[in-house]
Amino acid sequence: MSDGSLQQGMTQRMVAGTAMQMGVRVLQASSMELGQIVREVLESNPALEEERPDDLVSLEEPFDEGRDDWSDGTGDDWESYMTDDAMDRDEEAGGYDSDAVARHDFAYDSIAGSQSLSGYLREQILRESLPGDVERASLLLVDYLDERGFFSEDPEEIAEENGVSRKTLKEALEVLRGLEPDGVGARDLRDSLMIQLEHGGAGKSLAFRMVRDCWDDLARHRYREVAEKLRATTDEVTEAMEEVARMNPNPGAIFSRETNPYIAPDVLVEEDEDGSFDVLLTGDYVPRLRLDDSYKEALSEYGGNAEVRDYLKRCFREGRNLIRAIAQRQETILQVARVLVRKQEAFFRKGDRFLVPLGMEAVADELGVHVSTVSRAVAGKYLLCKWGYRELRSFFGSGVQAAGEHGGESGDGDALAAVAVQTVMKEILEGEPSSKPYSDAALTRELENRGIRIARRTVTKYREQMKVLPASLRRKG
The missing domain is CATH 1.10.10 (Arc Repressor Mutant, subunit A)
Incomplete structure (x- = not known):
């Protein structure tokens, strides 16, 4: 292989990796996080601008099919880079490995003042420099935590459904339980209190042993029985109980909707007169972007200056990647929501008690995408129907x-x-x-x-x- 072909191949892989990172990051983002991503790019990319509603352009057309100036070096759309297999192929080919992709995916997940619990946990995971399988398992488990930071399903069942080994699961659970806020990654309230006591250096204390060994007695205020079981005095038990009472029963409360009310629905579900359901994207919060034609003219004018030309081409490429990623994000959310409405039709007609168990694999198989794409598409996204707001993630579960x-x-x-x-x-x-x-x-x-x-x-x-x-x-x- 010639040096020129080798260089071109490396460049194409790097460009494809960059497009993939943008696609993953945009798909994962909530409505507010998407706005932050766009603001970041607009500030650094002079070739990109927000469109006026009456001046929209197609997101599917290349900028100029007659020239390669706008080519990103690959004909594939970013969904082809979303699967774990594709990430592994990039790694084998010498491009961006899956660990690097994940670190970039979530590096800017949070927004000051409106950060989600899941985003905060992912940030911490990605700073740990974990082995790839443990990092991926830890990020997966985050998706199964409820608003308190507790598991909504049995971790062992989650691991089995997603092909995670027992060893990797154990290591990933240790990672989660070591994150802030103290007490997340727990199976229930009791487990969370034990985590908090251990983090506070009280893993061998009377308070810890009370929570671990006498939980039912504590709930019933049977302190005398607790004292007898643990060979302590009632005063010691009472003092230890005061320590337990200072623990946080809801570690994720600071990230809850009550303290972070700025949630926009991504999808509307409306029932027609004939009893069918319309599934619509709201789109109100989604920025409409375009590439500034004047910068195309500048590219022609300064084409002889290699440095300027490379800079402008990079700006156009980044802008196009973002525009396409947003379009693909919206389409993916819409397709996932349509499948959810069809599979959970009884809920939309009759309410919560008619929700049925549903795994992400079933939706992924129907859409022909990797399960990680479905997981990212529902993360932090909300649906509004006659029963009120529902997080898309809430439609899944055993x-x-x-x-x-x-x-x-x-x-x-x-x-x-x-x-x-x-x-x-x-x-x-x-x-x-x-x-x-x-x-x-x-x-x-x-x-x-x-x-x-x-x-x-x-x-x-x-x-x-x-x-x-x-x-x-x-x-x-």
Whole structure:
């Protein structure tokens, strides 16, 4: 191979890698993060400008098909670089490796004052210089944390579904549990408190042992029993309980929607008179960009100056990459939302209790894309329907089996999503006697009476995710 061909090949791989990075970053971005990305590029790229609504140009056409000045050296669209296999091929070819891509993907995920919990965690992961498989697994697990920073699904099930080995999962969990804010990466509240105590150097303290070994007794204020089990005095237990009470039960609260209310829906779902659903992109927040024609003229005028020519070509290439990435982002979100509406049609007609279990793999297979593309497309994106705002991520998850009818409308043997079960639990809790609230065991029986057979420990997990206190702390009168 000649030196010229080798140099051209290296240049093409670097350009393709840059386009891929932009595509991944834009697809992953929430509406506010996308605005920040565009502002950054507009500030540094004089050839790019925002369009007026009456002066739009096609995002699909090359700038000038008669010249190669605008070519990025590859005919592929950025989706072809989104899969893990393609990233591996780039690494083998001597281009950007997957670890470098990930670091660039999320380097600017957050915006001061409106940062998401997931973005903050990803930033920390990418600073750790982890082995590639551990980094990818850690980033994957972040997608399964709820707004408190707790796992919404069993990590072992997540790993199995995504082909992550036990060893890699263990290392990735250790990474997550070591991040800030203290207590994230936990399976439940108890686990989070133990993480916080360990981080505070109290991993062998009475408070830690109380949370680890006497959780049910603590919830019922049975301090004497705790003292007996741990061979401590009641005063020592009370003092340790005060230490536990100072822990944060909701590590992700600072990033919650209540403290960060600036959320724009990406998708609208409206039901027509004939009962069909329209799935529409809002697009109000999406910047409309164009390349400034005057800079094309400057390229012709200063074409003899290699330095100026290379600079302008780089500006045009970066601008085109961003324009195409935004167009592809919107199309991907729309296609994913359409599949979600079709697969979760019962929810859009009847509400939360009719959500069904759904894996990202099913959507990815239907669209013919890698599961990581679906994961990025739903991250931080919201849908607005007659039931209010819903995060796209919330339509995915495992579920439980309904043994019979619940609420009179679910057939025998139907699978129910966790959200659906929690909706039924909420109805039961709203009708419980205030003087004798339902214990988790009683809730389990009430659910079974409605045809939902579920383990008591799962009921406890769901109750904690709903931020409902134990029965002993709900009692009134």
